[in-house]
Each structure stands twice: as structure tokens, then as C-alpha cells.
Amino acid sequence: MTLTQKLLPLAISVLLSAAPLMAADAPVAKEAIAAALISKVNSAVDADTARLTHIFKDLHQHPELAFTETRTAGIVSKELKALGFSVTEGIGKTGVVGVLKNGEGPTVWFRADMDSNAVRETTGLPYAAKAKQKQADGSEIDVMHACGHDAHVTWMLGLAKTMAALKSDWSGTLVVYAQPAEEVGLGAQAMVDDKLWERGFPKPDFAFGTHTAPGPVGVISSSPGVRMAGVDQLDITFNGLGGHGSTPQMTIDPVVMASQAVLAYQTIVSRNLDPQAAAVLSVGSIVTGRDNNVIPETSVLKLNLRWFTPEVRTQMLKRIDEINKGVAIAAGVSAEKMPTRVMKGNSGPLINDKLLVSRINPSLEALMGKGKVIDHFPAVMGSEDFQEAFKPLNTPYVFMLVGVAPPALFQEAQLMGRPFPYSNHNPDFFVDLAAIPIGAKVNSVAVLSIMAKQNTSKNTVN
Incomplete structure (x- = not known):
């Protein structure tokens, strides 16, 4: 053989x-x-x-x-x-x-x-x-x-x-x-x-x-x-209020908001979608801040979605928006500074x-x-x-x-x-x-x- x-x-x-x-x-x-x-x-x-x-x-x-x-x-x-x-x-x-x-x-x-x-x-x-x-x-x-x-x-x-x-x-x-x-x-x-x-x-x-x-x-x-799933590339920006790391009470921390969102996103596939509906949501990058003792103004999450039906895609995007808004409201973000979503590459x-x-x-x-x-x-x-x-x-x-x-x-x-x-x-x-x-x-x-x-x-x- x-x-x-x-x-x-x-x-x-x-x-x-x-x-x-x-x-x-x-x-x-x-x-x-x-x-x-x-x-x-x-x-x-x-x-x-x-x-x-x-x-x-x-x-x-x-x-x-x-x-x-x-x-x-x-x-x-x-x-x-x-x-x-x-x-x-x-x-x-x-x-x-x-x-x-x-x-x-x-x-x-x-x-x-x-x-x-x-x-x-x-x-x-x-x-x-x-x-x-x-x-x-x-x-x-x-x-x-x-x-x-x-x-x-x-x-x-x-x-x-x-x-x-x-x-x-x-x-x-x-x-x-x-x-x-x-x-x-x-x-x-x-x-x-x-x-x-x-x-x-x-x-x-x-x-x-x-x-x-x-x-x-x-x-x-x-x-x-x-043969292959549909895909979306999207960026989420959390807008906070920057300040000194020693006085967090004077800030609205976008790093914390971004972290909460990353964890909450994981419930979309596990708790919001039909268990038999295949989908993937990955956060490939968190871009925020620079210095150890500075709370930054913004945090950007770079997301990647995979799906097989437009219904699943729509539901994922809807829940992402809801989670973003909920996290921001809970952090005390004003209405005019709510998180933004920018859609980039997309294929069916x-x-x-x-x-x-x-x-x-x-x-x-x-x-x-x-x-x-x-x-x-x-x-x-x-x-x-x-x-x-x-x-x-x-x-x-x-x-x-x-x-x-x-x-x-x-x-x-x-x-x-x-x-x-x-x-x-x-x-x-x-x-x-x-x-x-x-x-x-x-x-x-x-x-x-x-x-x-x-x-x-x-x-x-x-």
C-alpha cells in the first residue's frame, strides 16, 4: 500500500x-x-x-x-x-x-x-x-x-x-x-x-x-x-472621558466598557441564536490608550462575524448594537457620545x-x-x-x-x-x-x- x-x-x-x-x-x-x-x-x-x-x-x-x-x-x-x-x-x-x-x-x-x-x-x-x-x-x-x-x-x-x-x-x-x-x-x-x-x-x-x-x-x-460562511468586518468605538489613572471617578473609562462588551458579545452565539444556527463572533483587536497612568478617551474593538443566513447576520448586528448601548448607558455616557459601529468588508x-x-x-x-x-x-x-x-x-x-x-x-x-x-x-x-x-x-x-x-x-x- x-x-x-x-x-x-x-x-x-x-x-x-x-x-x-x-x-x-x-x-x-x-x-x-x-x-x-x-x-x-x-x-x-x-x-x-x-x-x-x-x-x-x-x-x-x-x-x-x-x-x-x-x-x-x-x-x-x-x-x-x-x-x-x-x-x-x-x-x-x-x-x-x-x-x-x-x-x-x-x-x-x-x-x-x-x-x-x-x-x-x-x-x-x-x-x-x-x-x-x-x-x-x-x-x-x-x-x-x-x-x-x-x-x-x-x-x-x-x-x-x-x-x-x-x-x-x-x-x-x-x-x-x-x-x-x-x-x-x-x-x-x-x-x-x-x-x-x-x-x-x-x-x-x-x-x-x-x-x-x-x-x-x-x-x-x-x-x-x-462551502464557506458569510463574513463581516466591523469596528466598534466606545467614547469615554479620559483622565488620570489615579482619579478614575473623574473619568468614564472606555477600556472597561470595551472589556464588558467583549464578554457580553460571547452571549450572542451562546444565548441569543438558535443553537443549530452556526455563527462565530470574534474580537480580533482592542485598540486603546498608550500610557500606564492615563485613562484614554476611546477604545476601538475590531470584530469579525461569520454566518450562513442573512437572518443570523441581522440578529448578531442587532444584539451587538444593543449590548454597546447598554454598556455605555450603564457607564454614564451621554446620548451624543453613544458607541459607533463602522461596517468594513462584507461577503455573503x-x-x-x-x-x-x-x-x-x-x-x-x-x-x-x-x-x-x-x-x-x-x-x-x-x-x-x-x-x-x-x-x-x-x-x-x-x-x-x-x-x-x-x-x-x-x-x-x-x-x-x-x-x-x-x-x-x-x-x-x-x-x-x-x-x-x-x-x-x-x-x-x-x-x-x-x-x-x-x-x-x-x-x-x-
């Missing part, structure tokens, strides 16, 4: 629910694209792997935070232009869109996000990110690709080159685009607000995206239905199109091997803004997950009772280099499942 065969049951036990691989109400699967075409994809990507690995390492060493991805965008633009794509830059500040027209047929859009995280890397990789990024206020912070967006960009560029090389095998229009600011949930909407759909680009019939997952290399997920749940999943999965399984494509994966509380770009057009889409952890590390974690060897957004997150060609192949085969000449007469999924 191979290592992969030993690991697969472990992977499935973690990555899957106990339900059958294909839900009872799922559509009948389509046929896979020709084996000869899959062989061409394998050959094209294998020949390109050295270039892709070089690009990936370079991107990993030079992470850029939301809306500052100018270097990354420049690389994407240069590579796409060299492949014959018509390229438009600067959409939503740093977004890049490349269009490759190849006759009649469906139009497919494929997205990669570019931004990194404010995390100090501890992987010890020879190509680890080490430089700090300077902020607008002059401060410097650590940055790293702790969520795999460097791989996403690399995989997209691999797709672009493969499709350019195989133009005789497909027909239609391929649009690949690099999106800024996914981590703050603002990038997709920024591109839409910057007239993405009013610039004359071909409108999508279908859309795809891929994301790294700390499952074992060689296993992917392409699953129908709800990500919901993969069932029919489109059934269309591409046979080809993905032909590529990866039987049992390596997980098509019944439980929804997670992680979130995305990929889908927000396509809401105005009601475009059917599929968002896939690609395993990037070394199988041996995954097995070791399983034996220790841990679901994964590491997780996204952690300083030890990394993408095994063996996953670089795999992601490019997955992207290419998913797109060819729609655009291969044997399939281009099917402009709708049926």
Missing part, C-alpha cells in the same frame, strides 16, 4: 462528513474530457513547473498587503501580455484582467487573489518572507503569504500558459484576473465598483477559483452547495453551483485519480469574497480547494490527534512545492471541462 493510499482514509475522515460522496439529489455526472487532452495538460504543466516554481518563490518572498499589490500585479500583467492576453491593469486599484479570445464558445473567468497577511513568517524556508512592509503612517509591519495567495497567482499563471499552448484544443474566451484585498473582504467589490462589468469585458458564462488547504498534496475538494456565503460541479468533477477525477476528488465536503466558517464579483450577473461558479501539505506531515498530525499539520494565517503555514504543478493542472482541467472543443456546444450546464 502506498503512502497516499494509507493517508487517503485519514484525509477523508477529517475532510469529509459521513455522507456519501455524491448527494442523492445531485445531478448525473458529465463525461470527462478526453484522456489525450488531460495528457497534454500534464505535459504542458510539467514542462512549465520550473518557471512556475520560480514565480511562486519570488511571490512568496515579496508579499504585499491589501490594495498594495503593485509588484504582484506587475508580474501578472507582464506574464499575461507575453502569452498574448489583452491586459487591463489598475481595476479596483491593483486588479489585473487578462482576456484571451479563441473563437466561438463559452466565456470562462478564473480568479486568483494577490494580497498577503500581517504575519511574521516562521517557516524557516530559504525563500521565506523577511522584509517588513511600510505603512502609510510610516510604521513597519511583518508580512507573509500565510494563506497561499502566492500559490493562487502562480496556479492562475500556469493555467494561462497551458491554455495558450493548447489553443487548438478549446474554443471560447478565457478571462483570468488577479484580485486585490481578499483578506479584508473588499477586493472583489472594489473591482465591481470600479466598473468591472462596464468596461466591455466578455461577460462570464461560468467562473472558477482555487484556494490552498492544509490537506495532503494530491487530494482536492470540488463540492456542491454552501460562497455557494458552489451543483450542476457545474457535476460537469467538471469527472475530468478532475480523471486527472487526480479515483477517490482523490472530494465532492462532499462540509461547509467551513472560513470566508471568501470571490463570489461577490459575480453576484450582479448571477454567474454559476465553482471554488475548489487544493491540498498543499506534505502527506507525511499530514499523517503525523493525524496520529497526534490534530486535524491538520498547520492552518491558514499561521506563521508556520507553507505550500509544499509539489502542489505547484497540481494547482495549475486542476485549474486547466476545470476550465477545459467547459471549453474543450468536444464541449463548447454546451453553453449551459444541463
Whole structure:
């Protein structure tokens, strides 16, 4: 028994629910694209792997935070232009869109996000990110690709080159685009607000995206239905009355109010929501004060909400407002200085199109091997803004997950009772280099499942 065969049951036990691989109400699967075409994809990507690995390492060493991805965008633009794509830059500040027209047929859009995280890397990789990024206020912070967006960009560029090389095998229009600011949930909407759909680009019939997952290399997920939760980023400001730490009776302490609110927020999920309604409320940051002996004027709480239904989202926001007001009133805050709420990034749940999943999965399984494509994966509380770009057009889409952890590390974690060897957004997150060609192949085969000449007469999924 191979290592992969030993690991697969472990992977499935973690990555899957106990339900059958294909839900009872799922559509009948389509046929896979020709084996000869899959062989061409394998050959094209294998020949390109050295270039892709070089690009990936370079991107990993030079992470850029939301809306500052100018270097990354420049690389994407240069590579796409060299492949014959018509390229438009600067959409939503740093977004890049490349269009490759190849006759009649469906139009497919494929997205990669570019931004990194404010995390100090501890992987010890020879190509680890080490430089700090300077902020607008002059401060410097650590940055790293702790969520795999460097791989996403690399995989997209691999797709672009493969499709350019195989133009005789497909027909239609391929649009690949690099999106800024996914981590703050603002990038997709920024591109839409910057007239993405009013610039004359071909409108999508279908859309795809891929994301790294700390499952074992060689296993992917392409699953129908709800995949990820909706998300809100919001800031709450408590306004107090500052003063000397030795005379608290002369102040209204915003630090105390913020602390009371943080604890009270925990009752929203545990006591206000239906116990069967999944939701998460996290306070990621408290920004207040500076000196030990000074009670500050304000305290800011940075909240993150996760939810699957708009009803739950509405109830959470309502209770947050009620708790804030109650805490402030109890502290003696005047009506004109009540707490304020500022909504920042927002995305709805990500919901993969069932029919489109059934269309591409046979080809993905032909590529990866039987049992390596997980098509019944439980929804997670992680979130995305990929889908927000396509809401105005009601475009059917599929968002896939690609395993990037070394199988041996995954097995070791399983034996220790841990679901994964590491997780996204952690300083030890990394993408095994063996996953670089795999992601490019997955992207290419998913797109060819729609655009291969044997399939281009099917402009709708049926």
C-alpha cells in the first residue's frame, strides 16, 4: 500500500462528513474530457513547473498587503501580455484582467487573489518572507503569504500558459484576473465598483477559483452547495472621558466598557441564536490608550462575524448594537457620545453551483485519480469574497480547494490527534512545492471541462 493510499482514509475522515460522496439529489455526472487532452495538460504543466516554481518563490518572498499589490500585479500583467492576453491593469486599484479570445464558445473567468497577511513568517524556508512592509503612517509591519495567495497567482499563471499552448484544443474566451484585498473582504467589490462589468469585458458564462488547504498534496475538494460562511468586518468605538489613572471617578473609562462588551458579545452565539444556527463572533483587536497612568478617551474593538443566513447576520448586528448601548448607558455616557459601529468588508456565503460541479468533477477525477476528488465536503466558517464579483450577473461558479501539505506531515498530525499539520494565517503555514504543478493542472482541467472543443456546444450546464 502506498503512502497516499494509507493517508487517503485519514484525509477523508477529517475532510469529509459521513455522507456519501455524491448527494442523492445531485445531478448525473458529465463525461470527462478526453484522456489525450488531460495528457497534454500534464505535459504542458510539467514542462512549465520550473518557471512556475520560480514565480511562486519570488511571490512568496515579496508579499504585499491589501490594495498594495503593485509588484504582484506587475508580474501578472507582464506574464499575461507575453502569452498574448489583452491586459487591463489598475481595476479596483491593483486588479489585473487578462482576456484571451479563441473563437466561438463559452466565456470562462478564473480568479486568483494577490494580497498577503500581517504575519511574521516562521517557516524557516530559504525563500521565506523577511522584509517588513511600510505603512502609510510610516510604521513597519511583518508580512507573509500565510494563506497561499502566492500559490493562487502562480496556479492562475500556469493555467494561462497551458491554455495558450493548447489553443487548438478549446474554443471560447478565457478571462483570468488577479484580485486585490481578499483578506479584508473588499477586493472583489472594489473591482465591481470600479466598473468591472462596464468596461466591455466578455461577460462570464461560468467562473472558477482555487484556494490552498492544509490537506495532503494530491487530494482536492470540488463540492456542491454552501462551502464557506458569510463574513463581516466591523469596528466598534466606545467614547469615554479620559483622565488620570489615579482619579478614575473623574473619568468614564472606555477600556472597561470595551472589556464588558467583549464578554457580553460571547452571549450572542451562546444565548441569543438558535443553537443549530452556526455563527462565530470574534474580537480580533482592542485598540486603546498608550500610557500606564492615563485613562484614554476611546477604545476601538475590531470584530469579525461569520454566518450562513442573512437572518443570523441581522440578529448578531442587532444584539451587538444593543449590548454597546447598554454598556455605555450603564457607564454614564451621554446620548451624543453613544458607541459607533463602522461596517468594513462584507461577503455573503460562497455557494458552489451543483450542476457545474457535476460537469467538471469527472475530468478532475480523471486527472487526480479515483477517490482523490472530494465532492462532499462540509461547509467551513472560513470566508471568501470571490463570489461577490459575480453576484450582479448571477454567474454559476465553482471554488475548489487544493491540498498543499506534505502527506507525511499530514499523517503525523493525524496520529497526534490534530486535524491538520498547520492552518491558514499561521506563521508556520507553507505550500509544499509539489502542489505547484497540481494547482495549475486542476485549474486547466476545470476550465477545459467547459471549453474543450468536444464541449463548447454546451453553453449551459444541463
